[in-house]
Amino acid sequence: MDRDSRVSITVIRRLPKYYRYLGDLLNKGINRISSQELSKMTGFTASQIRQDLNNFGGFGQQGYGYNVEELHNQLAKILGLETIYKAVIAGAGNLGQAIANYKGFEDAGFKVLSLFDKNPKLIGLRIRDIEIRDVDTMVDFIKENNVDIGIITSPKDNAQEIADAFIKAGVKGIWNFAPIDLNVPEDMIVENVRLNESLFTLSYFLKDRYAEL
Numbered sequence: 001m002d003r004d005s006r007v008s009i010t011v012i013r014r015l016p017k018y019y020r021y022l023g024d025l026l027n028k029g030i031n032r033i034s035s036q037e038l039s040k041m042t043g044f045t046a047s048q049i050r051q052d053l054n055n056f057g058g059f060g061q062q063g064y065g066y067n068v069e070e071l072h073n074q075l076a077k078i079l080g081l082e083t084i085y086k087a088v089i090a091g092a093g094n095l096g097q098a099i100a101n102y103k104g105f106e107d108a109g110f111k112v113l114s115l116f117d118k119n120p121k122l123i124g125l126r127i128r129d130i131e132i133r134d135v136d137t138m139v140d141f142i143k144e145n146n147v148d149i150g151i152i153t154s155p156k157d158n159a160q161e162i163a164d165a166f167i168k169a170g171v172k173g174i175w176n177f178a179p180i181d182l183n184v185p186e187d188m189i190v191e192n193v194r195l196n197e198s199l200f201t202l203s204y205f206l207k208d209r210y211a212e213l
Helices: 009-027 035-042 046-054 068-078 094-100 103-107 135-145 156-169 195-210
Strands: 085-090 110-117 130-134 149-152 173-176 189-192
Touching (some): 009 035, 009 046, 035 046, 085 094, 085 135, 103 110, 110 135, 130 135, 149 156
Parallel strands (some): 085 110, 149 173
């Protein structure tokens, strides 16, 4: 069930949405759904849904549709959600604490082991029983605990230094919330979350829609 390297990143980015809606259906006790019904929920066309899923194998049956639980489980495998990933957060400000405090990550298999910061007023505090430690101890902590993911929620000016420390410590991937393009080796997996760019996009659509009012 490994991802075919020919599958586009656009398809990959749609899979979590399918997974989320299928989880909602399971919680409602719904066992079967057609691509047309899934289309109405997700906003993607039925043809697009079938094409996306066919990249990973044939999950549906003509005249029956998709078994919700089976497809949900298969998408979990495709997305790697059956693995427990250990993570640390660099930057224990409001955003870092919010991420640490979100139980949904742990439910999905992402376990935050620690936060790190240089502010002495924060060091030693706990967020949902996750300790904030001195950033100077971060590299050793990552190595000792075989951490998989480094999460950057620090200010922009510190982000590259933190990324370098993550790489030195041996993380497999970086989740970057800082508004900066990191300089990392080609084999390092980086997922950037641009909160400001998303907000600017919302601003554009608001301006476009209400410009003449």
